[in-house]
Amino acid sequence: MTEEQKKPYEEIAKKNKEKYMEEMEVYKQKKEEEALNVKKQEEEMMKLQKQEALQLLKKKEKTDHIIKKTKEKRQQKKQQNSDPNKPKKPASSFLLFSKEARKTLVQERQGINNSTLNALISVKWKELSEEERDVWNAKASEAMEVYKKQMEQYNKSAEEEEQQH
Numbered sequence: 035m036t037e038e039q040k041k042p043y044e045e046i047a048k049k050n051k052e053k054y055m056e057e058m059e060v061y062k063q064k065k066e067e068e069a070l071n072v073k074k075q076e077e078e079m080m081k082l083q084k085q086e087a088l089q090l091l092k093k094k095e096k097t098d099h100i101i102k103k104t105k106e107k108r109q110q111k112k113q114q115n116s117d118p119n120k121p122k123k124p125a126s127s128f129l130l131f132s133k134e135a136r137k138t139l140v141q142e143r144q145g146i147n148n149s150t151l152n153a154l155i156s157v158k159w160k161e162l163s164e165e166e167r168d169v170w171n172a173k174a175s176e177a178m179e180v181y182k183k184q185m186e187q188y189n190k191s192a193e194e195e196e197q198q199h
Contacts (some may be wrong), residue, residue: 117192121184124177128168131159 135155140146
Protein backbone atom coordinates (compact mmCIF):
# COMPACT_ATOMS: atom_id res chain seq x y z
CA MET A 35 0.00 0.00 0.00
CA THR A 36 1.02 3.53 -0.60
CA GLU A 37 1.34 6.11 2.13
CA GLU A 38 -1.98 7.64 1.00
CA GLN A 39 -3.73 4.32 1.24
CA LYS A 40 -2.22 3.57 4.67
CA LYS A 41 -3.12 6.98 6.11
CA PRO A 42 -6.85 6.39 6.97
CA TYR A 43 -5.97 3.07 8.60
CA GLU A 44 -3.12 4.61 10.54
CA GLU A 45 -5.45 7.37 11.75
CA ILE A 46 -8.01 4.78 12.89
CA ALA A 47 -5.20 2.84 14.57
CA LYS A 48 -3.93 6.03 16.19
CA LYS A 49 -7.44 6.92 17.44
CA ASN A 50 -7.95 3.38 18.71
CA LYS A 51 -4.58 3.48 20.42
CA GLU A 52 -5.43 6.81 22.09
CA LYS A 53 -8.81 5.45 23.17
CA TYR A 54 -7.10 2.33 24.51
CA MET A 55 -4.53 4.42 26.43
CA GLU A 56 -7.31 6.54 27.98
CA GLU A 57 -9.31 3.44 28.96
CA MET A 58 -6.16 1.83 30.32
CA GLU A 59 -5.45 4.94 32.39
CA VAL A 60 -9.02 4.88 33.80
CA TYR A 61 -8.67 1.14 34.49
CA LYS A 62 -5.33 1.61 36.27
CA GLN A 63 -6.76 4.41 38.41
CA LYS A 64 -9.75 2.24 39.28
CA LYS A 65 -7.46 -0.64 40.27
CA GLU A 66 -5.28 1.68 42.39
CA GLU A 67 -8.38 3.04 44.13
CA GLU A 68 -9.63 -0.49 44.78
CA ALA A 69 -6.23 -1.47 46.14
CA LEU A 70 -6.23 1.62 48.39
CA ASN A 71 -9.73 0.79 49.61
CA VAL A 72 -8.72 -2.80 50.34
CA LYS A 73 -5.64 -1.55 52.16
CA LYS A 74 -7.73 0.93 54.18
CA GLN A 75 -10.19 -1.81 55.08
CA GLU A 76 -7.36 -4.09 56.18
CA GLU A 77 -5.84 -1.30 58.27
CA GLU A 78 -9.20 -0.60 59.92
CA MET A 79 -9.66 -4.30 60.63
CA MET A 80 -6.20 -4.39 62.19
CA LYS A 81 -7.07 -1.34 64.31
CA LEU A 82 -10.28 -3.01 65.47
CA GLN A 83 -8.46 -6.24 66.24
CA LYS A 84 -5.79 -4.33 68.18
CA GLN A 85 -8.49 -2.48 70.14
CA GLU A 86 -10.27 -5.74 70.90
CA ALA A 87 -7.00 -7.35 71.94
CA LEU A 88 -6.20 -4.39 74.20
CA GLN A 89 -9.67 -4.56 75.75
CA LEU A 90 -9.25 -8.28 76.38
CA LEU A 91 -5.82 -7.67 77.85
CA LYS A 92 -7.20 -4.96 80.14
CA LYS A 93 -10.04 -7.26 81.22
CA LYS A 94 -7.55 -10.04 81.92
CA GLU A 95 -5.30 -7.69 83.89
CA LYS A 96 -8.31 -6.43 85.84
CA THR A 97 -9.46 -9.99 86.55
CA ASP A 98 -5.95 -11.04 87.56
CA HIS A 99 -5.75 -8.02 89.84
CA ILE A 100 -9.11 -8.89 91.45
CA ILE A 101 -8.03 -12.51 91.91
CA LYS A 102 -4.73 -11.40 93.44
CA LYS A 103 -6.49 -8.99 95.83
CA THR A 104 -9.03 -11.66 96.79
CA LYS A 105 -6.25 -14.15 97.51
CA GLU A 106 -4.39 -11.56 99.57
CA LYS A 107 -7.55 -10.79 101.57
CA ARG A 108 -8.11 -14.50 102.20
CA GLN A 109 -4.52 -14.89 103.35
CA GLN A 110 -4.89 -11.91 105.70
CA LYS A 111 -8.15 -13.32 107.11
CA LYS A 112 -6.54 -16.71 107.62
CA GLN A 113 -3.60 -15.12 109.40
CA GLN A 114 -5.89 -13.00 111.57
CA ASN A 115 -8.31 -15.80 112.40
CA SER A 116 -5.90 -18.68 112.61
CA ASP A 117 -4.72 -19.69 116.00
CA PRO A 118 -1.93 -22.28 115.85
CA ASN A 119 -3.30 -23.88 119.02
CA LYS A 120 -6.80 -24.35 117.61
CA PRO A 121 -7.53 -28.05 116.91
CA LYS A 122 -7.75 -29.05 113.28
CA LYS A 123 -11.01 -30.46 111.93
CA PRO A 124 -10.82 -34.23 111.46
CA ALA A 125 -10.89 -35.89 108.08
CA SER A 126 -14.20 -37.17 106.71
CA SER A 127 -14.82 -40.86 106.20
CA PHE A 128 -14.07 -40.45 102.49
CA LEU A 129 -10.77 -38.71 103.21
CA LEU A 130 -9.73 -41.42 105.68
CA PHE A 131 -10.63 -44.06 103.08
CA SER A 132 -8.85 -42.03 100.41
CA LYS A 133 -5.57 -42.01 102.38
CA GLU A 134 -5.58 -45.79 102.73
CA ALA A 135 -6.71 -46.46 99.17
CA ARG A 136 -4.11 -44.01 97.81
CA LYS A 137 -1.28 -45.93 99.53
CA THR A 138 -2.31 -49.26 98.03
CA LEU A 139 -3.08 -47.87 94.57
CA VAL A 140 0.25 -46.05 94.35
CA GLN A 141 2.06 -49.27 95.26
CA GLU A 142 0.01 -51.31 92.75
CA ARG A 143 0.31 -48.80 89.92
CA GLN A 144 3.66 -47.04 89.91
CA GLY A 145 3.76 -43.70 88.07
CA ILE A 146 -0.02 -43.17 88.07
CA ASN A 147 -1.04 -39.52 87.76
CA ASN A 148 -3.12 -37.80 90.43
CA SER A 149 -6.29 -37.27 88.42
CA THR A 150 -6.46 -40.97 87.50
CA LEU A 151 -5.64 -41.90 91.07
CA ASN A 152 -8.42 -39.67 92.43
CA ALA A 153 -10.88 -41.13 89.92
CA LEU A 154 -9.97 -44.69 90.97
CA ILE A 155 -10.34 -43.82 94.65
CA SER A 156 -13.75 -42.30 93.96
CA VAL A 157 -14.87 -45.41 92.06
CA LYS A 158 -13.63 -47.68 94.86
CA TRP A 159 -15.51 -45.56 97.43
CA LYS A 160 -18.74 -45.84 95.43
CA GLU A 161 -18.27 -49.61 95.14
CA LEU A 162 -17.96 -50.07 98.93
CA SER A 163 -20.75 -51.98 100.61
CA GLU A 164 -22.77 -50.37 103.40
CA GLU A 165 -20.84 -52.36 106.06
CA GLU A 166 -17.46 -51.36 104.63
CA ARG A 167 -18.53 -47.74 104.52
CA ASP A 168 -19.77 -47.94 108.11
CA VAL A 169 -16.22 -48.86 109.20
CA TRP A 170 -14.90 -45.62 107.71
CA ASN A 171 -17.85 -43.62 109.05
CA ALA A 172 -17.12 -44.99 112.54
CA LYS A 173 -13.46 -43.96 112.28
CA ALA A 174 -14.54 -40.47 111.15
CA SER A 175 -17.07 -40.13 113.97
CA GLU A 176 -14.44 -41.22 116.54
CA ALA A 177 -12.12 -38.54 115.20
CA MET A 178 -14.98 -36.02 115.32
CA GLU A 179 -15.67 -36.85 118.98
CA VAL A 180 -12.01 -36.31 119.82
CA TYR A 181 -12.12 -33.05 117.89
CA LYS A 182 -15.23 -31.87 119.76
CA LYS A 183 -13.57 -32.57 123.11
CA GLN A 184 -10.43 -30.72 121.99
CA MET A 185 -12.56 -27.78 120.82
CA GLU A 186 -14.35 -27.66 124.19
CA GLN A 187 -11.00 -27.50 125.96
CA TYR A 188 -9.72 -24.94 123.48
CA ASN A 189 -12.81 -22.74 123.86
CA LYS A 190 -12.60 -22.93 127.66
CA SER A 191 -8.96 -21.89 127.63
CA ALA A 192 -9.72 -19.09 125.13
CA GLU A 193 -12.54 -17.79 127.39
CA GLU A 194 -10.23 -17.91 130.40
CA GLU A 195 -7.60 -15.93 128.52
CA GLU A 196 -10.19 -13.31 127.53
CA GLN A 197 -11.37 -12.98 131.13
CA GLN A 198 -7.79 -12.48 132.31
CA HIS A 199 -7.26 -9.64 129.83
